[in-house]
Amino acid sequence: MSTAELIHQTLLAEARRRLFTESGPRIHRCLGLLTEAEVWQRPNPSLNSAGNLVLHLCGNARQWILHGIGGRADHRQRQAEFDERGPVPTPLLLAQLDQLLAEIDQVLAQLTPEMLAQSRRVQGFDETVLSILVHVVEHFSYHVGQISYLTKLYKNVDLQYYGGHDLNTVG
Secondary structure, eight states: OOOHHHHHHHHHHHHIIIIIIHHHHHHHHHHSSSOOOHHHHOTTTOOOOOHHHHHHHHHHHIIIIIIITTTOOOOOOOOHOOOOOOOOHHHHHHHHHHHHHHHHHHHHOOOOGGGGOEEEEEETEEEEEHHHHHHHHHHHHHHHHHHHHHHHHHOOOOOOOTTTOOOTTOO
């Protein structure tokens, strides 16, 4: 296996782990703990609800990966992700997220090592396919952190993301 192929495989495995094994289940966990009213609650007018953040993640990843990498049409209405006041039923919101993640996986399955350095124009920015993947993974992580914070704020719970793991183990 060439170095390029190894980097390609490692990058895709890590992107899948962060999106599908961490972020998706964490959003499901949080929204599963919240009432529908809490999913759409804004702690103050300058903050988004967990529901808005899920809509925003779906819009962003659809635009950056499905359009930017996969070549699908871009119909995103970004401001609508934040203007929604809900309640979009939680099961529907989670189904939209799951469908998006399945579509992302299909696009990732089509990537070749050579494509990682290719340039794409997304949201007015010139990006490489590699930078698009990094952007979407970090963007998910950022907003999953916000959704987790809101859940802890409303429910006063430890979300147990690392339950069963000794995080003090070295090596």
